[in-house]
Each structure stands twice: as structure tokens, then as C-alpha cells.
Amino acid sequence: QSALTQPASVSGSPGQSITISCTGTSSDVGSYNLVSWYQQHPGKAPKLMIYEVSKRPSGVSNRFSGSKSGNTASLTISGLQAEDEADYYCCSYAGSSTFNVVFGGGTKLTVL
Amino acid sequence: QVQLVQSGAEVKKPGASVKVSCKVSGYTLTELSMHWVRQAPGKGLEWMGGFDPEDGETIYAQKFQGRVTMTEDTSTDTAYMELSSLRSEDTAVYYCATDPDTAMGLGYWGQGTLVTVSS
Secondary structure, three states, X not given: OOOEEOOOEEEEOOOXXXXXXXXXXXXXXXXXXXXXXXXXXXXXXXXEEEEXXXXXXXXOOOOEEEEEEOOEEEEEEOOOOHHHXXXXXXXXXXXXXXXXXXXXXXXXXXXX | XXXXXXXXXXXXXXXXXXXXXXXXXXXXXXXXXXXXXXXXOOOOEEEEEEEEOOOOEEEEOHHHOOOEEEEEEOOOOEEEEEEOOOOHHHOEEEEEEXXXXXXXXXXXXXXXXXXXXXX
8 A cells, every 4th residue: 555645845934824735546535534634743743633534633723624635635724833843644544455544655844 | 531651662683573562541442443653763654553443353554464463451451562573674663542532533642662673
């Protein structure tokens, strides 16, 4: 199972909005509403930001939103803040004949 | 609130095995589907395997089949991940992760265990 495809890096200025794409296939992103997004700061464990495509866990800012169209999922961060600078990973359930999970390669977000 | 506390860093020689533990508190292991994810230095996240609640079985990523074993001790609420035939490419931080409230969202992570494979 190949990793999901994310841009290596994105950047934006404070207050702006950015979108990170996550492209999979009809076997993973396209078939299941089980896409999640994780934020990871250096040296820290990942933090769940979005699950089931667009749901936010309690405590996650509503500046973070998720969506999906076809085989591509997206994470949008509005009102960029300095603390949003981190690596972001998408993840999808990819089960067909067997349970499987696949991550994207990660996107480095730089807040200019 | 789920808390996951992992065992400490390990240094292993190529060909050896390593067993990482993940102690659960706040819930019992039987209430959770535990997954293991690793991250090589400077690289991305990689799912190694996890519990499929539909089938009641632990499923391993194809890449690790035959080399990884994930077990649970429900008497101590501790999950284990054992990786054998270690090679230098297995040098990574290994995480346990779970979430009782979401479908395939991992909202709770251990602190990570660094496994270094070096001769």
C-alpha cells in the first residue's frame, strides 16, 4: 500500500489561511470517510486535529477544518498563528480484503 | 482520559529483537483498539499494525508481517510490540496510540520509545 501524497511544504503569513492536500486512491481516501489529520511539533508525539474527514476533537481550535472530494482530502487552517508551525500528516483507513491504515508523507508548515 | 506510558529507550544489535511496552491507564485495554506507529529519524509516520474491532484480531501492515508481534496483557493493561530480525533501518521512535471515542482517529499517544539498531 503506497503512502498518501502530500506536498512537502506549505507556508503562510500570520492571519492567512492555508490548505494542505492529501491525495490517495479509490482504495483508501476515496472509499472511506475515515481520514484523519495529525499535527506534530519537533520532538513531540503527534496530536489528532481532525478525524472522520471533518470532525474536530474536543479542545482543537475551530481554525482547523477538514474536507474530502473524491480521492483527495484537505486540511485548512485559517487565521494562521505562529504556533501552527509544525509537520502535518494525513491518514486514511485503507481496508479492503484486510484492515489497513496508511499515512501521508507529511507536510512542513512554515508560518512566515 | 486515556494515558499511555511507554518503556524506555533501547539499543540493539542487528539481528536482535526488541519488545516495547505501553501501559494504559484511565481505561482498560479491553475497551481500546491499540495501534503501533513508528517514525524513523527525520521521516514520516508509518503504521505498523493494530487491533481490528470488527474481526477482533490484530492486523499487521504487510511490510512487517513475519517480523512483528503485538500482544496484550489485560491483567496489567499493558500492550507490547515486539520486532525481530532488527536492521539499521528499524532505528526509529515507536509509538503506541489509541482512541476510545473515534473511528480510526488516534487521539491518545504514548510518549514514544527510541529504538536504535547499531553494531
